[in-house]
Amino acid sequence: MKRILIWLCVLGLGSAPAWGQDSPRLQELRPTMGLASNTVQELASAGDSLWVGPLLTVYAEEDERLFTPDDPVVEERLGTGSNIVLSLATETGPEERPTVWAGLAFDTGGSTIGAGGFLVSTDGGASFAERPAPLDGPADSTVTYGTSTLPAVPITQEAGSPPRDLAIEPRADTVWAAAGRSGLRRWTAQDSAWARSVLPPDTSTRVDPSTPTDFLVAPPLDDGRGFQNHRALSVLVDETGTVWAGTVAGLNRSTPEDVGPSGDRAWRLFRPDGTPNSLPGQVVLGLAEQPRPNGRNPVWIASLRTDGGSVLQRSGLAVTPDGGATFRQPLVGEQVNDVAARRTRVYAATENGLFVSDTQGKTWRTVEEVLLAEANQAFPGTITARAVEVTPAALWVGTTEGLLRLDRADEPRLLAEDPEAPPPEWQLFRTEVPVNPDEPTEQVPDVETYAYPNPFVPSRDNVVRIVYDVPEPQTVEVSIYDFGMSRVRTLEEQEPAGRQETVWDGTDASGLRLPTGTYLYTVEVGGTTVRGKILLTN
Numbered sequence: 263m264k265r266i267l268i269w270l271c272v273l274g275l276g277s278a279p280a281w282g283q284d285s286p287r288l289q290e291l292r293p294t295m296g297l298a299s300n301t302v303q304e305l306a307s308a309g310d311s312l313w314v315g316p317l318l319t320v321y322a323e324e325d326e327r328l329f330t331p332d333d334p335v336v337e338e339r340l341g342t343g344s345n346i347v348l349s350l351a352t353e354t355g356p357e358e359r360p361t362v363w364a365g366l367a368f369d370t371g372g373s374t375i376g377a378g379g380f381l382v383s384t385d386g387g388a389s390f391a392e393r394p395a396p397l398d399g400p401a402d403s404t405v406t407y408g409t410s411t412l413p414a415v416p417i418t419q420e421a422g423s424p425p426r427d428l429a430i431e432p433r434a435d436t437v438w439a440a441a442g443r444s445g446l447r448r449w450t451a452q453d454s455a456w457a458r459s460v461l462p463p464d465t466s467t468r469v470d471p472s473t474p475t476d477f478l479v480a481p482p483l484d485d486g487r488g489f490q491n492h493r494a495l496s497v498l499v500d501e502t503g504t505v506w507a508g509t510v511a512g513l514n515r516s517t518p519e520d521v522g523p524s525g526d527r528a529w530r531l532f533r534p535d536g537t538p539n540s541l542p543g544q545v546v547l548g549l550a551e552q553p554r555p556n557g558r559n560p561v562w563i564a565s566l567r568t569d570g571g572s573v574l575q576r577s578g579l580a581v582t583p584d585g586g587a588t589f590r591q592p593l594v595g596e597q598v599n600d601v602a603a604r605r606t607r608v609y610a611a612t613e614n615g616l617f618v619s620d621t622q623g624k625t626w627r628t629v630e631e632v633l634l635a636e637a638n639q640a641f642p643g644t645i646t647a648r649a650v651e652v653t654p655a656a657l658w659v660g661t662t663e664g665l666l667r668l669d670r671a672d673e674p675r676l677l678a679e680d681p682e683a684p685p686p687e688w689q690l691f692r693t694e695v696p697v698n699p700d701e702p703t704e705q706v707p708d709v710e711t712y713a714y715p716n717p718f719v720p721s722r723d724n725v726v727r728i729v730y731d732v733p734e735p736q737t738v739e740v741s742i743y744d745f746g747m748s749r750v751r752t753l754e755e756q757e758p759a760g761r762q763e764t765v766w767d768g769t770d771a772s773g774l775r776l777p778t779g780t781y782l783y784t785v786e787v788g789g790t791t792v793r794g795k796i797l798l799t800n
Contacts, residue, residue, distance in 0.1 A: 290332065290387075290388040290389075291320065291322075291329035291330065291331060291332060291387060291388075292329060292330050292331070292332040293327060293328070293329055294319060294328045294329060294330045296328065296691060296692055296693050297314070297317075297319060297328070297664065297665060297691050297692060297693050298316075298317035298319065298330075298693065298715055299316055299317055299693065299715045299723050300662070300663055300664045300692050300693050300714075300715070300723075300727075301316070301648070301661075301662050301723055301724055302314060302315070302316075302648060302649060302660030302661060302664065302665045303315055303316055303348075303648045303649055303660060304316065304347055304348065304349060304350050304649055304660070305350070305600075305649045305650070305651035305658055305660050306350035306351055306352050306362075306651065307352065307651050307652065307653045308320075308352040308354070308360035308362065308386070309354065309358070309360065309653070309654070310323040310324070310653050310654050310655050311323055311324075311653070312651060312653055312656075312658055313350050313352060313362060313364075313387075314660070314665060315346065315347035315348070315349075315350055315364070316346035316347045316348070317330075317340050317346065317347065318330065318331060318336060318340055318347050318364055318381070320387060321667075321691075323653065323655050323656070328691065329387075331383070331387045331388075331390060333387075333388075333389055333390045335381065335389075335390045335391065335392060336381060336390050339366060339378070339379075339381060339392070340366075340381075342717070342799070344368055344378075344799065345366040345367065345368050345378045346366065346367055346368070346719070347364045347365065347366060347381075348365050348366065348367035348375070348424050348425060348426060349363075349364070349365035349425045349426060349427050349428045349439075350362070350363070350364055350365070350428065351363045351428035351429055351430045351437070352430070353430040353431075353432070359384070359385050359386035359388075360386050360387075361382070361383065361384050361430065362381075362382070362383040362386070362387055363380055363381075363382050363428050363430060363437055364380060364381040364382075365378075365380055365424065365425025365426075365427075365428055365439065366378030366379055366380065366381065366424075366425070367424035367425070368420075369719070369721040369800055370420070370421045374421045374422045375421075375422075375424045375721070376419075376420035376421045376422075376423070376424060377395035377396065377397065377420040377423040377424045377425065377441065377442075377444070378395065378420070378424070379392055379393060379394055379395045380392065380393035380394075380395075380425065381393075393449070394456070395420060395423065395425075395441075395444075396423065396425065396439050396441045396444045396447035396449075396456040397417055397418055397419075397420070397423060397444060397456075398414075398416035398417050398418055398444075398458070399416060399418070400416055400418055401416070402414065402416040403415070403416055405458055405460060405479050407460045407469075407471055407475070407526055408470070408471025408472055408473075408522055408524060408526050409471065409472065409473075409474050410471075410474050410475050410476065412460065412475070412476065412477065412478070412479050413478050413479070414458070414478065414479035414480060415478065415479070415480035415481075415483065415487075415488065417443055417444045417445075417481075422442050422443040422481075423441050423442045423443045423444040424441065424442055425439045425440070425441050426440050426441065426442055426494070426495050426496065427439070427440040427494075427495065427496040427497050427508075427548075427549075428440075428497070429497045429498050429499045429505075430499075431499050431503075435450060435451045435452070436448060436449065436450050436451075437449040437450075438497045438499065438505065438507075439456070439494075439497070440494035440495050440496050440497040440507060440508065440509075441494060442481075442493055442494065442495070443481040443493055444458075444494075445458060445459065445461065445479075445481065445492045445493065445494050446458075446459040446461060446494040446497065446507045446509075446514075447459065458479065459507075459527065460479055460526070460529075461491050461492060461494075461507065461509065461514050461529055461531070462491055462514070462529055462530075462531045463477045463478075463489045463491065463492075464489040464490055464491050464511050465477075465489075466531070467530065467531045467532075467533070468528070468529070468530055468531070469528065469529050470520075470528040471522040471524065471526035471527070471528060472522060472528075477489075479492065480492060481493045489511065490509065490510040490511040491509045491510070491511035491512065491514070491531060492509070493509055493510045493511075494507055494508070494509050495508050495509060495510065495545065495546060495547055496508035496546055496547060496548050496549045497549070498549035498550070498551060498561065500551045500559060500561060500585075501551065501553075501558075501559050502517070502518065502558070502585070503517075503518040504516065504517045504518065504585060505527070506549050506561060507529075508545075508546025508547065508548070508549055508563070508565075509545075509546060510544070510545050510568075511531070511533065511544060512531050512532050512533040512534070512541065512544055512546060513531070513532040513533075513541060513546045513563060513565075514529045514530065514531050514532075515529065515530045515532065515585075515586050516528060516529045516530075517585070530586070532586065532589070534565075534573055534575050535573055536573035536574045536575075538590060538591050539588065539589055539590065540580075540589055541563060541565050541580050541589065541591075542565055542567070542575065542576045542577065542578040542579070542580055542591045542594050543565035543566045543567040543568065543575045543576060543577050543578065544565065544566075544567070544568045544575055545565060545566040545567075545568055546563055546564070546565050547564050547565065547566055547598070547599070548563070548564035548598065548599070548600050548601055549561060549562070549563055549564075549601075550562045550600075550601040550602055550603055551603070552603035552604075552605070552608065553603070553604070553605050554605060555605060557583075558583065558584060558585055560581050560582065560583040560603075560622075561581065561582050561585075561586075562579060562580075562581050562601045562603060562608065563579065563580040563581065563582070563589075564578075564579055564598035564599070564600065564601055564610070565577065565578065565579075565580060565598075566597065576591075576594045576595060577594070577595065577596060577597050577598070578591060578593050578594035578595055578596055578598060579591065579592055579593040579594070579596075579598050579601065579610055579623065580592075581622070581623060590623075592619070592622070592623025592624065592626075593610060593617060593623060593626060596610070596612045596613070596614060596617065597612055597613045597614075598610050598611065598612050598617075599611045599612060599613070599647065599648050599649065600647070600648065600649045600650050600651075600660075601650065602650045602651050602652045602657075603652070604652055606620055607619070607620045607673065608620075608622070608623060609650045609652070609657065609659075610626075610650070611647035611648060611649055611650040611659060611660070612647055613646055613647075614628070614630070614644075615628050615629050615630040615644060615645045615646075615647060616628070616629040616645055616647045616650065616659055617629075618676045618677060620674075620677055627676060627677050629645065629676055630644045630645055631644055631645065632645065632666060632685075632688045632690075633684075633685045633686070633687050633688065634687065634688055634689075634690050635687040635688065635689050636689075636690070639690050639692075641663060641664075641666075641688075641690060643663070645659065645661055645666075646661055646662045646663075647659050647660070647661055648660050648661060648662065652670075654670070655669070655670055656668060656669055656670055657670065657673050662724065663692070664690050664691055664692035664693075665690070665691040665692075666688045666689070666690055666691075667688065667689040667690075667691070668686055668688050668689075669686075672686035672687070673686075693714040693715055693727075710730070710731070710792040711728065711729060711730040711785050711792040711793070711794045712728075712729055712794055713726050713727065713728045713729070713783070713794055713795075713796045714726065714727055714729070716796055716797060717797040717798070717799045718768065718796055718797065718798050718799070719798075719799050719800070720767065720768040720775065720798070720800065721800070724767065725765040725766060725767050725768075726765070726766050726768070726796055726798075727763045727764070727765050728740055728763065728764045728765070728766065728783060728785065728794070728796075729761065729762070729763050730761075730762060730763075730764075730785045730787055730792060731760070731761055731762075731787070732757045732758065732759050732760060732761075732762050732787055732788065733759060733787075733788045734759050734788070735756075735757065735758050735759055736756075736757065736787070736788070737754060737755070737756050737757075738754070738755050738756075738757045738762070738764070738785060738786065738787045739752065739753070739754050739785075739786040740752070740753040740754075740755070740764045740766075740783060740784070740785050740786075741753075741783060741784045741786075742766060742781055742782070742783045742796075743781065743782045743783065743784075744776075744779065744781060744782075745779055745780050745781070745782070747782070750770045750771065750776060750781070751766065751769070751770055751771055752771070753766065764785075766796075768798055775800070776798060777798075777800065778798060778799050778800045779797075779798060780795055780796070780797055780798075781795065781796045781797075781798055782794070782795050782796075783795070783796060
């Protein structure tokens with residue numbers, strides 16, 4: 263949601279190595295100097311490698327560097343700044359080359375984001391194809407559900423229907439998408455189309471295709487019809503083949519035994535009831551499965567409270583260790599954006615830092631600040647954690663200031679009881695290019711100032727950073743002009759000597775959002791003026 267917040271998304275999990283040491287796969291990707299955006303909101307593991315949104319980057323552990331797909335389809339859909347990667351899922355395919363699904367979204371210019379379709383690779387990112395957005399045709403006014411034919415409102419507009427979460431079933435022959443107003447959708451390789459899944463209405467907790475029923479299949483409409491449980495936000499397929507779907511109204515579960523002869527599924531809806539044995543909040547934003555050595559894998563649920571409910575609600579985490587038979591609330595009062603887990607450790611990415619537990623949520627330690635391995639890097643402020651993921655070699659945290667990586671061997675140090683023990687050192691990946699480099703190259707040009715990310719998409723990036731060198735401590739004035747050279751914003755900073763940054767949020771002096779276009783800027787520093795330009799895209 264980013265209104266429920268664009269960055270509240272969930273990870274897709276893979277388990278086997280992405281490619282071998284001698285694989286030609288890395289030769290089919292393009293090395294990159296850094297991230298395309300410092301706001302990292304989506305992560306998905308593919309064996310020991312990590313896929314990163316919002317502009318589709320992969321970190322290859324075997325090569326210890328970042329790559330981007332060298333593919334014209336990716337360049338066309340993501341290179342112009344009109345789309346972002348809102349959801350990611352991976353599954354290991356033949357020859358240990360993972361299948362990668364990337365759900366795209368775009369800013370509609372209003373209060374919602376739109377469905378941009380999908381980019382799909384079945385060869386580990388060497389090539390990509392497009393898949394359509396999960397939308398209906400104008401004539402799709404009914405849905406067949408077991409013995410019933412249900413009236414439905416066709417969802418034909420991209421606005422409000424972005425793919426907020428994805429899950430791939432084993433062997434990648436079925437993909438599930440939680441698509442906002444479009445509800446829960448399913449793609450099969452056989453049909454090559456998105457099918458609508460029928461979830462319970464808000465007035466019920468169960469629906470079964472073998473039992474005749476009659477209700478409208480639709481999200482909330484302006485005329486008061488429709489149901490919040492038909493607005494899907496998250497989805498997970500666990501080790502047993504059970505499908506979990508989070509919505510604005512709660513958590514839906516369908517087991518393999520719930521699949522009828524026609525392929526339709528029965529569903530059970532879980533809602534908060536104000537007790538510790540239910541969900542803390544009604545809006546289910548994220549789902550993650552924890553691999554455990556014995557018994558069934560627990561499912562962790564990140565939920566958000568809603569106002570005006572009939573029971574007391576709180577934002578936080580819930581967990582069910584037994585497939586929905588019981589629930590408990592190990593972390594409440596925090597806005598949890600994402601969850602990841604190892605066998606003995608759980609990580610929660612929140613607005614107030616990274617929460618870590620090795621007691622299945624009975625106790626937590628909070629990581630609010632980090633020590634960086636590179637002395638010439640600085641992490642500005644405390645952690646605002648938007649995404650978290652684990653790979654066999656590392657822990658990864660997506661933040662508003664870049665991507666953090668911690669070696670797996672150092673993870674236990676996050677839980678150290680001794681306050682005098684030195685903290686672990688993190689590796690930070692950011693969008694960084696040196697000013698006036700000693701050895702200019704095609705990838706690292708000789709510039710006196712630059713801005714990143716560029717193009718700048720306010721709904722995706724929050725701010726653009728203008729970089730320059732300051733020879734001695736002084737006041738620096740940055741002026742931003744439209745293409746007609748009318749000044750639209752002036753920014754002043756008292757800066758120390760060295761490489762510095764000023765941030766701009768894409769608004770004018772009165773706080774109004776500026777339209778798409780090319781903007782020029784000047785930096786008055788050290789008695790000289792340096793210039794650059796920014797492409798702003800809404």
